[in-house]
Amino acid sequence: MRASVLALVLSAVVALVGCGSDSASTGGSGGAAGAAGVGGSGGSGGSSGFQELYDQGLTKYVGEFSPANDPEPVDGVKTYQFAVPDDPSAEPRGPLCLRGGEYTVDTREGASDELVIFLQGGGACWEDFCSAVEETNSLTAGGILDPDLEGNPLADWDVVYLPYCDGALFAGDVDRVLPNSVLGEGEPGESMGYQRGLQNLTASLDVAVAEFPNPSRIVLTGVSGGAFGTITAMPLVRYYYPDTEVLLFNDSGVGIAKEGNPDFVNITLLEGWNASLLIPASCPDCTSNGHITRLIEWELAADDNFTMSALSFSADAVISTFFLMIPPADFTVSLLAETGRTTTMFEDRYKRFIPVGAAHTTLLRATSGGDVGGLEIGSLETEIDGVNVLEWFTAMVDGTEAWDDLVDSSLVE
Numbered sequence: 001m002r003a004s005v006l007a008l009v010l011s012a013v014v015a016l017v018g019c020g021s022d023s024a025s026t027g028g029s030g031g032a033a034g035a036a037g038v039g040g041s042g043g044s045g046g047s048s049g050f051q052e053l054y055d056q057g058l059t060k061y062v063g064e065f066s067p068a069n070d071p072e073p074v075d076g077v078k079t080y081q082f083a084v085p086d087d088p089s090a091e092p093r094g095p096l097c098l099r100g101g102e103y104t105v106d107t108r109e110g111a112s113d114e115l116v117i118f119l120q121g122g123g124a125c126w127e128d129f130c131s132a133v134e135e136t137n138s139l140t141a142g143g144i145l146d147p148d149l150e151g152n153p154l155a156d157w158d159v160v161y162l163p164y165c166d167g168a169l170f171a172g173d174v175d176r177v178l179p180n181s182v183l184g185e186g187e188p189g190e191s192m193g194y195q196r197g198l199q200n201l202t203a204s205l206d207v208a209v210a211e212f213p214n215p216s217r218i219v220l221t222g223v224s225g226g227a228f229g230t231i232t233a234m235p236l237v238r239y240y241y242p243d244t245e246v247l248l249f250n251d252s253g254v255g256i257a258k259e260g261n262p263d264f265v266n267i268t269l270l271e272g273w274n275a276s277l278l279i280p281a282s283c284p285d286c287t288s289n290g291h292i293t294r295l296i297e298w299e300l301a302a303d304d305n306f307t308m309s310a311l312s313f314s315a316d317a318v319i320s321t322f323f324l325m326i327p328p329a330d331f332t333v334s335l336l337a338e339t340g341r342t343t344t345m346f347e348d349r350y351k352r353f354i355p356v357g358a359a360h361t362t363l364l365r366a367t368s369g370g371d372v373g374g375l376e377i378g379s380l381e382t383e384i385d386g387v388n389v390l391e392w393f394t395a396m397v398d399g400t401e402a403w404d405d406l407v408d409s410s411l412v413e
Contacts, residue, residue, distance in 0.1 A: 004027075013051070014141070014353065016191060018273065022411030023062065025163070026345065028378075031250070032174045039320070047235075047238045047239050047242040048056070048242075049238075049302030050238055050239070050299075050303065051237035052057065052280045052281070052282060052300055053235045053277070053280055054235075054239060056277040056280070056281065057277045058198075058235060058236055058239070058277060058278065059202075059236065059239055061198060061199050061202040061203070062202055062205075062206065062239070062240075063067065063206060063347060064092060064094070064202070064203075065082060065092070065094045065095055065199065065202075065203045065206070066206075067080040067081060067082060067203075067207065068081050068082060068083035069081050072106055073108075073254060074110070075253040075327060076108050077106050077107070077122075077138070077139050078106065078107045078108075078211075079104050079106050079138065080104060080105050080106075080207050081102055081103075081104050081298075082094060082095040082096075082102065082103045082104070082392075083102070084096065084100065084101065084102050084201055088100050088175070088194060089175060090275070093115050093175070093196065093199065094196075094199055094203070095196060095199045095200045095203045096194040096196050096200075097120075097134055097135055097136060097165035097166065097194070097197070098132060098133075098134040098164075098165055098166055098167045098178075098181070098190065098194060098195065099134050099192070099193065099194070100192070100194055101134065101135050101136070101138060101165070101307035103163075103165065103196075103199075103200050103203070104136045104138075105160065105161065105162055105163070105203070105204040105207050106138055106139035106159075106160075106161040106163075107158070107159065107160050107161070107207065107208070107211050107212075108158065108159040108161070109158055109211075110137060110147070110155075110156045110157045110158045110159065111250060112156045112157050112158070113158075113214070113215055113216045113219045113221075114154075114157045114158065114215055114216055114218070115148050115157060115158045115159075115160065115208070115212050115215035115217070115218045115219070116145075116154050116157045116158065116159045116160070116218075116219045116221065117160045117162070117163050117205075117208060117218060117219070117220045117221070117233075118145065118159065118160070118162065118221055118226070118241065119162045119164065119170060119190065119201075119220075119221070119223075119226030119227070119230055119233065120137070120161070120162060120163050120164040120222065120223065120225075120226045120314055121164055121222065121224025121225035121226040121227065121228075121253070121361070122164040122165070122224070122225055122226075122230075123167060123181070123183065123225060123323075123371050124167055124168065124169060124225055124323060125167035125168065125178050125179070125181065125193060125195070125226070125274075126178075126269060126272050127178070127194055127266050127268065128179065128371060129273055130162070130167060130178050130180065130182070131181055131182045131183060131322075131323075132165075132166075132167035132180040132183065132225075133164060133165055133167075133183065134165055134167075134181055134183070135165055136163035136164075136165050137144070137163050138158065138161075138163070139161035142364045142365070142366070143362075143363050143364040143365050143366050143379070143380055144221070144364070144380065144390075144393065145159065145161070145363075146366065147365070149366055149380075151390055151394065152390070152392060153394040153397040154397070156221060157219070157400040158211075158212050158215065160204065160207065160208040160211070160212070162200070162201065162204045162222075162226070163393060164193050164225055164226055164229075165200075166194070166196055166197035166200055166355065167193065167195055167197075168195040168197045168269075168273045168275065169195045169197060169225050169226075169228045169229045169253075169269075169273075170198070170200065170201045170225075170226070170229035170233060171198060171201075171229065171232050171270075171273055171275040171278055172195030172196060172197040172198065172270070172273035172274065173195070173196060173197070173198045173199065173273065173274045173275060174195050174196075174273055174274040175192065175193070175194050175195070175196075176192075176195070176308070177190050177191065177192055177193065177246045178190065178192075178193035178195075179192070182334045188270065189223050195273055197229070197273075198275070198380075201233055201236065202236065202343045202401065205237065205240050207234060208240065208245035209240045209241070215244055216243050216244070216245075217244065217245045217246075217247065218237065218241060218245070218246045218247070219246075219247045219248075219249060219397065220234060220237055220246055220247070220248045220249070221248070221249040221250070221363065222250070222251065222253070223251045223252055223361040223364060223413060224251075224252050224253055224318065224361055224364055225253065226253070226399075227250045227251050227252050227253025227254070227361075228250055228255070228292075229253070230250050230253070231250070231253070231255055231292060231295060232275075232278045232295075232385070234246070234299055234303075234306065235283075235299065235303075238259040238303060238306075242384075243305075245305055245306065246305065246307075246390075247283075247306070247307055247308075247309075247310045247396055247397065248306055248307070248308040248309070249308075249311070249363075249393060249396065250308065250309065250310050250311065251311045251361050251362055251363045252292070252311065252312055252313070252318075252319065252362075253319070253360045254312045254335070254339060255291055255292040255293040255295070255296055255330060255338065256291055256293065256312070256334050257290055257292065257324060258290045258317065258322075258324055258351055259289065259290050259291070259330065259333075259334045260289065260290050261290045262287050262288050262290050263294060263321075264290065265287045265290060265291070266287055269304040274339050276409075278376045279295060280298060282393055283295070283298045286298055286303065291334065291338055293338040293339065293342060296308065296342060296350075297323070297341075297342055297345060297346070300342075300345075300346045300349060300350060304349070306349075307348075307350070307351075307396070308350045308351075308393070309351055309352075309353065309374040309393070309396050309403075310339050310342075310350065310351070310352050310353070311352070311353040311354075311362060312335055312352075312354055313354070313355055313356070313357045313358060313359045313360065314332045314335065314336075314354055314355065314356050314357060314408065314411055315328035315331060315332050315356075315357065315358045316331065316358060316359070316360050317358040317359075317360065317376070318360040318375070319331065319360070319363060332411070334352065336354070336407070336411060339352050339354070340352075343405050347405075349395070351403055351404060351405045351406070352405050352406065352407055353384060353389065353392055353406050354384075354407045354408060354411065355378070355382055355383070355384050355408050356408045356410055356411065357376070357378075358376055359376040359378040359382075360375065360376065360377060360378070361377060361378060362377075362378035362379055362380060362389045363389070363393075365377055365379040365380065366379060366380050367379055367380075367381055368381045368382065380393075384406040384407070384408050385408075385409070387402065387404075387407065388391075392406065
């Protein structure tokens with residue numbers, strides 16, 4: 001029963017992505033992509049604030065993998081492909097999807113000199129559980145990625161779109177046998193899994209810096225699993241763009257996990273994914289309470305040239321019930337407490353948008369109305385106190401006072 005419900009949930013997310021708007025070689029030297037000036041000294045915090053993570057190995061794949069093609073744009077979108085080797089286990093272990101399929105990354109050039117880096121979502125897998133998208137999808141014009149959406153503050157920005165297919169929140173670096181995904185077409189059982197999110201992320205950022213080397217600003221954003229991915233991706237983005245202001249907009253992956261159970265994050269996820277290097281050794285408290293919200297605080301303290309928006313429905317059913325397997329009420333308590341602490345510490349640089357409800361994500365859907373595949377999805381029209389997500393997002397981009405900390409009044413004591 002649980003597997004069928006999970007399949008419904010993730011299939012709905014994939015359907016939302018796929019419908020768009022609601023109306024060569026691997027292991028190369030990197031070439032231009034790898035050589036573009038990365039890892040500078042940083043300013044106002046900058047890359048130097050994350051040097052500990054670079055020393056731990058976060059940047060080990062920078063410049064290591066070149067696309068197999070030199071794409072021409074189709075309808076304005078270039079799709080870079082990373083070839084699948086004959087032996088996926090052979091070194092160097094390059095970008096791959098969960099079951100050994102090809103990884104791709106899309107770019108779209110806009111009219112401005114500003115850049116959107118968008119991380120897609122699509123589930124997660126660990127040692128005894130798997131419900132995740134296993135193949136890439138393409139950049140489509142939906143929600144905040146629609147250049148024709150009225151009032152879209154990112155309409156003319158350049159876009160780098162990272163599809164999600166590693167089942168490890170863009171963080172993994174391990175090949176291991178995993179349960180078959182409940183989203184897959186195969187039989188129940190196990191098969192080899194390639195959780196190479198760090199390779200996929202790094203190769204995508206190599207493409208980003210080659211295509212768009214000098215943006216004046218960056219919006220780093222993502223939904224669901226991709227939103228979780230933005231948290232650990234932020235220091236790597238900073239490595240590539242050491243002096244560029246970054247606006248991080250996290251939609252439905254704000255770092256809440258299992259209160260009082262750090263083993264879930266530290267062992268089940270990070271150790272299982274071979275991703276412990278993403279947590280600074282000097283910050284044992286970054287995960288000690290069972291969440292990764294304290295890692296966000298560490299990042300904000302290390303780099304004062306980025307701001308963050310944290311959006312989550314108060315009882316997000318996809319995160320709480322289906323993946324964390326905790327009562328929604330417990331999720332709500334942790335969500336309010338953890339994000340409340342962070343906004344108190346960084347009140348000018350970290351703001352929340354927490355509406356009441358069990359829905360999941362908003363950015364890829366322009367208008368509200370009806371479920372998607374049986375799953376309740378928010379939209380850019382989702383409101384708190386008369387302010388909708390699109391208006392709040394715009395306020396962050398424009399730097400106006402309307403970018404305020406918004407929590408539904410029914411949640412505030």
